[in-house]
Amino acid sequence: MRPSPSGRLEMARAGAWVGAAALRSLLRPGLRLSAAIAWQRAQAARYLSARAERTMLGRIIRVDHAGEYGANRIYAGQMAVLGGGPVGPVIQQMWDQEKQHLEKFNELIVDHRVRPTLLMPFWNVAGFVLGAGTALLGKEGAMACTVAVEESISQHYNNQIRMLMEEDPERHKELLAVLKKFRDEEMEHHDTGLAHDAEMAPAYSLLKNIIQAGCKAAIYISERI
Amino acid sequence: MAALWRCGLQRGLRIATALSCGGIRRGLRTSAYLRMVGVDQQPGQYHHTSQTYTAAQESSSSCHSEQHGEKAEGFESEEELRQQLLSAALEFVPHFGWSMEAIAEGAKVLDLSPAVTGMFSHGPGDLVLHFVCQCNKQLSGQLTEQHQQVQTGQQEAKKTDRFVKDAVEARLRMVIPYIDTWPQAMSILLLPQNITESLSSLMNIVDEVWYYAGDRSTDSNWYTKRAILAGIYNSTELVLLQDTSPGYEETWNFLKNRVNDAVNMAQSVKQVGSTGKALFQGFVGAAVTLKNLSGVAQNR
Numbered sequence: 004m005r006p007s008p009s010g011r012l013e014m015a016r017a018g019a020w021v022g023a024a025a026l027r028s029l030l031r032p033g034l035r036l037s038a039a040i041a042w043q044r045a046q047a048a049r050y051l052s053a054r055a056e057r058t059m060l061g062r063i064i065r066v067d068h069a070g071e072y073g074a075n076r077i078y079a080g081q082m083a084v085l086g087g088g089p090v091g092p093v094i095q096q097m098w099d100q101e102k103q104h105l106e107k108f109n110e111l112i113v114d115h116r117v118r119p120t121l122l123m124p125f126w127n128v129a130g131f132v133l134g135a136g137t138a139l140l141g142k143e144g145a146m147a148c149t150v151a152v153e154e155s156i157s158q159h160y161n162n163q164i165r166m167l168m169e170e171d172p173e174r175h176k177e178l179l180a181v182l183k184k185f186r187d188e189e190m191e192h193h194d195t196g197l198a199h200d201a202e203m204a205p206a207y208s209l210l211k212n213i214i215q216a217g218c219k220a221a222i223y224i225s226e227r228i
Numbered sequence: 229m230a231a232l233w234r235c236g237l238q239r240g241l242r243i244a245t246a247l248s249c250g251g252i253r254r255g256l257r258t259s260a261y262l263r264m265v266g267v268d269q270q271p272g273q274y275h276h277t278s279q280t281y282t283a284a285q286e287s288s289s290s291c292h293s294e295q296h297g298e299k300a301e302g303f304e305s306e307e308e309l310r311q312q313l314l315s316a317a318l319e320f321v322p323h324f325g326w327s328m329e330a331i332a333e334g335a336k337v338l339d340l341s342p343a344v345t346g347m348f349s350h351g352p353g354d355l356v357l358h359f360v361c362q363c364n365k366q367l368s369g370q371l372t373e374q375h376q377q378v379q380t381g382q383q384e385a386k387k388t389d390r391f392v393k394d395a396v397e398a399r400l401r402m403v404i405p406y407i408d409t410w411p412q413a414m415s416i417l418l419l420p421q422n423i424t425e426s427l428s429s430l431m432n433i434v435d436e437v438w439y440y441a442g443d444r445s446t447d448s449n450w451y452t453k454r455a456i457l458a459g460i461y462n463s464t465e466l467v468l469l470q471d472t473s474p475g476y477e478e479t480w481n482f483l484k485n486r487v488n489d490a491v492n493m494a495q496s497v498k499q500v501g502s503t504g505k506a507l508f509q510g511f512v513g514a515a516v517t518l519k520n521l522s523g524v525a526q527n528r
Binding site for chain 1: 435439444446447448450451
């Protein structure tokens with residue numbers, strides 16, 4: 004009988020319960036050993052039902068799409084304030100890479116028939132306000148915002164990569180390659196931000212913590228809504 | 229000895245899965261029922277689905293599980309039993325309505341005890357949802373086929389409004405054989421215990437139609453388009469229920485008018501947008517001219 008698509012966790016738990024009960028009732032050590040081996044094999048042959056996998060992929064792609072869109076708007080806000088200044092080309096270059104990321108996720112959304120997050124208009128405004136607001140604190144403020152956001156995003160990509168590797172690295176090969184490449188580029192942006200005196204921003208650690216808390220909340224919401 | 233023990237373990241695992249996943253009552257009932265009927269169970273296989281995901285794969289209907297492996301005699305799984313039973317019950321719906329009696333009649337056709345209706349915790353809602361899911365799958369199949377024919381050049385691509393109208397008409401025509409009892413079905417779908425599933429099946433319909441109509445939007449347009457189409461679909465369904473014209477002509481005309489309204493509204497929104505921009509630029513120009521004429525804030 005096929006387990007219903009409500010999660011392999013329940014299946015594993017049920018398997019553990021039955022396996023433990025069966026083991027306890029056995030007297031012969033040889034049978035106990037083969038029981039343990041059989042149970043381990045059942046655990047290893049776990050899989051996600053198509054529906055659970057679709058939900059997981061949907062969440063991943065939706066939240067990443069929202070994140071790249073937000074990052075685009077943040078850089079747009081920063082350029083609006085600091086575009087003419089000396090740090091303009093640096094921000095422009097990072098913005099162009101983010102535009103490429105967004106294009107890629109637009110493709111993935113269509114390929115996997117994922118619905119985009121409902122809060123797109125909100126991230127549009129919030130991202131621009133965040134970028135412009137931190138840029139008004141000066142070039143160091145803008146770089147501090149970049150550092151905070153990129154660190155948050157890199158951690159988030161790492162979590163997703165870990166999740167997909169746990170599931171089935173072969174099956175999700177393309178998505179994993181995309182996530183790894185984007186994670187590396189976000190780390191580059193993070194390092195660029197640090198190199199341009201992000202740490203000299205006013206109230207750097209407070210600013211960084213607030214922005215990262217906001218990012219975590221945004222990620223949580225965009226995964227679901 | 230080891231084989232016997234292995235068989236027992238797998239059976240126990242299956243029943244334990246049913247116990248933990250589907251509710252204790254359902255699992256106990258299934259195992260008791262299967263023993264009572266004397267169905268020969270095949271050891272279940274834990275398949276590793278190795279299919280890669282491609283664009284526009286099977287619809288995301290929530291009520292069908294995927295059928296893998298070979299069909300054994302009898303029912304290989306509880307899921308398959310439910311599907312066959314509900315499909316058999318659909319024949320009796322025109323006579324018995326969407327009710328447990330129809331499911332009981334379906335059970336008799338399959339040589340099962342009528343007591344098997346206890347398997348459906350949502351009552352007639354399960355039957356209606358099964359029918360709706362079947363229709364959605366059929367629609368999805370038709371749209372995929374059309375899409376493929378357009379891709380290979382056997383058919384010309386339709387314009388968006390024509391395509392949407394045809395797709396909604398095709399989906400509503402599937403309801404026509406059951407139209408006498410459809411008001412009962414619609415009210416069953418609105419019950420609180422069925423509302424989530426019925427909403428997700430509606431989402432499935434509008435998403436499929438828009439995807440094959442060529443919508444590739446990835447922002448809030450995704451939501452507006454689908455909301456509008458859901459509104460059109462629901463209102464047309466209601467019109468269909470009390471339509472007495474031959475061949476349901478009135479309904480299809482109503483549908484065509486609603487789709488045209490929606491398309492016109494989208495176009496006029498665009499026009500308003502561009503007109504608004506032009507007006508705004510006109511005002512800015514006028515303000516600058518006035519400023520220069522009046523000599524305010526000139527740097528001499």
